[in-house]
Amino acid sequence: QPLVFTKSAKYQTSETQTPYDKVTTYNNFYEFGTDKSDPAENAQGFKTDPWTLTIDGMVENPLTLDHGALTKRFALEERIYRMRCVEAWSMVIPWIGFELGTLIKAAKPLSSAKYVAFTTLYDPAQMPGQKSRFVGGGINYPYVEGLRLDEAMHPLTLLSVGLYGKTLPPQNGAPIRLVVPWKYGFKGIKSIVRVTLTDQQPGSTWNILAPDEYGFYANVNPHVDHPRWSQKTERRITTGGLFSTKVIPTEMFNGYQEVAPLYQGMDLKRFF
Template sequence: MLIKSPPPKLLTEAHATPESAYVSRRTLIKGVGAGIGGLLLARNAQALDLFGADKPQAAPRKPLDFAADKPAPELALTPEAKVTTHNNFYEFGTGKTDPAEHSQQLKTEPWTLTVEGEVEKPGTVDVWKLMGEIGLEERIYRMRCVEAWSMVIPWVGFELGKFLKRFAPTSRAKYVAFETLYDPEQMPGQRNRYVGGGVDYPYVEGLRMDEAMHPLSILSVGLYGKTLPPQNGAPIRLVVPWKYGFKGIKSIVKIKLVEHMPPTSWNKLAPQEYGFFANVNPAVDHPRWSQASERFIGPGGLFSVKRQPTLPFNGYAEEVASLYSGMDLKKFY
């Protein structure tokens, strides 16, 4: 499948990722990953080394075997060190560096994922066994956060729609609901709603069925050729590149196909700010800031962050705009 790249003028060679940050995909298959290092984009606009002597060491990650023969889109990648240290995962704290700092003890093996609801073949799968059985592929996607920053990330995973077909959805399945692990002992943000951003845990998200079945929607089990680190949603998370990042629910334990629109965590908490659809739309501002432009997090230090125009549907309009034909995208934000 051809994944259309955004116009190259938005991501120039000046943003190119150094060779040390991402080696060839075939090298990654052999287990040689990108080096971790450099300046980290931290909260309070300061550089911070999360993995110093007094910080938890990063959880070990395994190399993944995935399809690497398709040409990659010509997108400048965000360095791995920034992808794994600048995160939103409120179960581990609300600061951008909190997830990397507080999630390293998350136990991700064993891990099961249950699929239920409006399906003819409900069941539970072992995620780690699934990784060895299902065909993985790399998808290089632009990712856009509602806070107006963006990254380009090489995800490894598989199409959500193909996975759901294994469970034979019924004609009553109109939406797909997702649920994150609930374990306050491992996820300190779940112990206290203030620490966890006010979210009513467990974190839940949802897609309309046609969105879930679209080939751009994937379940990711890795990035940069290796399994996901805990702060990025290990061992399995949702990636929907034309939507704002909060739709990408992490550390999923349950998927339920339902007839009616399911509740979603941020929509419940602040419906005036976070809609169910959450399509990237430069014409619909957040109540507290504009969405017309974004800061691309690329190589270099703090002051190398580039501001660029926000693209409708995050640059994937040609592939997904037809899903919303006739909808008022300002009303259904």
């Protein structure tokens, strides 16, 4: 469905955008299969209405948003962000959504809250990957992610409900997903049902599965290689075939230098 939104001048770009059909057919969403083309094939019947998103934990004002509220309670805007996958490819995607900070503020966090934990829907009847280890890559579901509260409150951090002017297709994390453009794509948890504020660092699925390969922070960082491949460059997915393959240098924080102060004094090789 088409969405009502504004375009903020700050988040436009001159970079070539990844075409809609590539953004929506090349997805890591293991709940629907481990192959990149699986989610587009297996998620088409996924029901996102009714939906309930709960914001709870260390907040004064716990909230629940129903399906309609996801796109209507907060003003939506379009933001064109670079998306860098930990597998060393990247896209440029026009997301539509609202700042996570706005939602958290509405729930009035307690001063003791330090982290935000996210949970994906657990519904093995609808998500074949949650039902079968072979389909879902042997991950323990539901998928969970986490951010430090200051990361979550950063104006770049987005809860997205759409892309290219329309509501999200199921394979991209409908009806609502996280987008943190300076972190690797796997931090962008999809089909969220719960946002919990806490004082403990929450678990994050890939970090639990392989802590030496995927850190809690997962900031895009060309100086810290994945143990199995280099993170110095990335393959930008736009248009054109094999001979127009674009390999570009990866930038610190995926080029979003404004987040650097969040990590002042931290050893990013250790907290990768």
